[in-house]
Amino acid sequence: MPLFTIRNLSVAYGGKTVLSHVDMDVSKGEIVTIVGPNGSGKSTLLRAIVGSVIPATGSVSKPTGMTIGYVPQTLSLHPGLPLTVRRFLSLPIPVSDDAAAKALELTGADNLGAAAMSSLSGGQFQRVLLARAVLGSPDLLLLDEPTQGLDQPGSAAFYRLIDTLRHEIGCAVVMVSHELHVVMSASDRVICLNGHICCEGTPEVVSNAPEYRALFGTLTGGALALYRHEHDHDHAGAHTHDHAHDPSHGPGRDA
């Protein structure tokens, strides 16, 4: 049984259609990644799931009481707003010190509670955003390009962390990403979006789909090449081994 369903969803901004006729089911515990070029409606789709945009047609059916942990693309903190990590975690629902410490530990942001949000590094900031999102064990984790500003080992570690969290919390994960090569291997299902759903399926199916190649084959040749490269390594077994067991790349190490 799906956790939530989207039927015939279209969204328009000022008369311009951004998303048209999107159907999507997300099951419990599943990691779904949305890829697509700039302006393809990826963020809009997430915002429709959150409920921030009013659909032109169709609907997002979420069961009542479904909780969402949302990790925004960026959080532009006003310099005039003093905010510690601990205080941020209690927005809007107050959480106990224990719960806050546990969430920070879970996301590899241990002992950052007293730090000011503005003093965090890019990697720490993303982990704190994630810590807030997983508080209260949400049914769905929504991430909008969560690894912006992280280097490659940093984002690889971040995606492994998401996979770990999915098992710890048992939540479904829907995320938007630009980093095709990293994300593909970390997803159960990939949806390729360009105003509408071009193709979807397992990472292997999508990366070989002609629609996907038409969109990304020329646009991001480098990334695709890199994906293929890693894919080859996977077959040899060396690459996965290297990444999974190298402690210097483990969660919590980048700062």
Next chain:
Amino acid sequence: MSVLLDGFLVRATLAALGVALAAAPLGCFVVWRRMAYFGDAIAHAAILGIALSLALSLPVFPAVLAAALLMSVAVSLLSGRTMAEDTALGVLAHGALAVGLVAVSLVPGVRVDLTAYLLGDILSVGRSDLLIIWGGAILVVALMTWQWSALLTATLDADLAQAAGIDARRSQLILTVGLAITVAVAIKIVGVLLVAALLVVPPAAARPFARTPEAMAVLAAGIGALSAVSGVAISWQLDTPTGPSIVSAAAFIFAVSQIASRRLDSR
């Protein structure tokens, strides 16, 4: 004689304190959401409200409240595709001030002391004014306290708030209503020209010494209260206009806070 003097000075001080307390938590959001110009536009629209109240013999408070709310609607209608919000605010704020001043001077049969509205006339605060000011102030502080977490979350990120079940548009509406009430009660104290200063200066002075949003709001309230009391005292001693005296005191505290925080940082 001295009892009478005590009476109006006490009323003036109490009135200034009430406005300062309401302005502090609201002013924090004005700072955090970059709404300083919006506050200014709403304040300037108040002069239109005053013209309305003079022409129709309405009480000042509801007329100013209505003008302030109308202004916020006009801002949201005008800013959009072809105009940046600060341009829309610039046009509306100064347009409203100018038209308001013209309208006030056109009202037949009344000779109006414009400076009282522009700069405030705190020494004429009566018992009923005090009641309205404190009623409005308590209402605003209660609204801010009740909605604090939701407003703060919506200020950080609209989608983040929406995911937590908070309607970001509702937050904007609450702040607008709070601003309108604050402006309406503050007109008599600091006048149309300086209301926005009372919103922005105390939180700005409090910022270097606060580590959480709540601490900043409380500190801003303290600084606002200190400015109010010393402003009234200065005004009484030196025979200066009270509104500008209060804002001068706040600006002085801001300057001291900036110097002190630089010193602390460099140590």
